[in-house]
Amino acid sequence: MTTASFTIARGLGPLPRLLEAERGATAVARVFRAEDLPIELAEEQNRKLPLRSLMALIERGAREVGDDLFGIALGSAMRPEDFGPFVKYMLAAGDVRSLLARSIRAIAYHQSGTAFSIKMSDDLVWWGYRVIEPIGIGRRHHTDHILKPMLNGLRRYLGASWVPSRIEVEYARPRRWRDLETAFGAPVFFNMPSNAVVFEASLLGRAAIRPIQVSQVVTLSDLRQLVDERPPRNQVEAVREVIRLRLLDSDVALDGAARVLGVGPRTLQRQLAQENHTYRDLVEQTRMERARALLRESAEPVTAIALSLGYSEIASFSRAFQRCTGFAPSRYRCRSGP
Known part of the structure; x- marks a missing residue:
């Protein structure tokens, strides 16, 4: 069974802000709605979402x-560390060689279905990024928004004015390719x-120009402790994440979840059946998980909680909650206490 690739929504960076500045708030809503994603995701960028949705x-x-x-505009507006802990771990590297090695080790803590790579010749290094899963949608602008922070990450070691030997991309030459070269500062x-x-191999030993403070260093042990941030590793986990995401919109319909995952509703049901699950059961489990947390940790009225969960x-x-926990929602809240 193929598991959808996932990533962390902070990879969107300032996309909602850029869209709103250019076309207004209705454009932001229109773009998110077209992908069956809740507009609240623009403010909740620690959420996981399918990589195909982000792209x-x-x-x-x-x-x-x-x-x-x-x-390019999107990538230029993002600092490398805006991508989260995995890049902070990379930037704690002592030199360029270690930075590249850390990228390969850390990407799995940010997204699945992608990989960093290092290739070397006698005098050149290729630091690569590619999407492994055949996602079947355009990826040119996603590629550009990754390459620009990669370039800026290297400049933490090689200086703000440093330029690479060249940039290589999978996509065909666009209409404004000369402007693209100007933006990257390289062929x-x-x-x-x-x-x-692509850059000179002689630069691999260069140390960071301004090392980050010890208090800001993210270690591999730190990353391992962030296991909850790791992308789903099977389709059941993927469906749970999509349900959590769509609960932001109080919408847990099967058709919408299937579209977000890039499969048909029947295919999704069949995939879950192979793992002895049903979509309805996963919805109920995810709702109850959220309900228990809200009852314990918020003062929201029970009615508001019910509506937020799509009831x-x-x-x-109340019936579903009592069936799951053995308690009425109000009684559960009293037992949990402050």
Whole structure:
């Protein structure tokens, strides 16, 4: 069974803000709605979401704005560490060689279905990034928004004015390819096997120009403790994550979840059946997980909690909650205490 690749929504960076500045708040809502994603995701960027959804939002955002360099603009507006703990771990590397090695080790803590790579010749290094899973949607602007922070990460070691020997990309040469070269500050080679920043091998030993403070260092042990941030490793985990995501919109319909995962509803049901699960059961389990947390840790009224979980009436929620826990919601809250 194929498991959908997942990533952390912070990879969107300032996309909602850029869209709103160019086309207004309605454009942001339109782009998210077109991908069956809740607009609340724009403010909840620690959430996991399918990689194909993140890529689609970026590509659709580029079309909405009509900017052939949208991915570059998005990547330029992001500091490398904006991608989260896995990049902070990378930037704690002592030199360029270690930075590249850490990227290969750490990417799994941020997203699945992708890989960093290192290739070397006598005098050149290719630091590559590619999407392994055949996702079947455009990926040009997503590629650009990754390559720009990679370039800026290297400049932490090689200086703000440093430029690579060249940039290589998988996609075909676009209309404004000369502007792309200007934005990257280097020649761009198109239709290549992978996306890569190419630079001189003699730079691998360069140390960070301004090392980060010890208090800000993220170690591999720190990353391992963030196991809850790791992308889902099977389709049941993937479906649970999509249900959690869509609960932001109080919408747990099967059809929408299947679209987000890039499969048909019947295919999704069949995949879950192979793992002895049903979509309805996963919805109920995920709802109850969220309900227990809200009852323990918030003062939200029970009615508001029920509606937020997609129940049309409080009686249905109360029955489901009592069936799951043995307690009525109000009684559970009293037992949990402050």
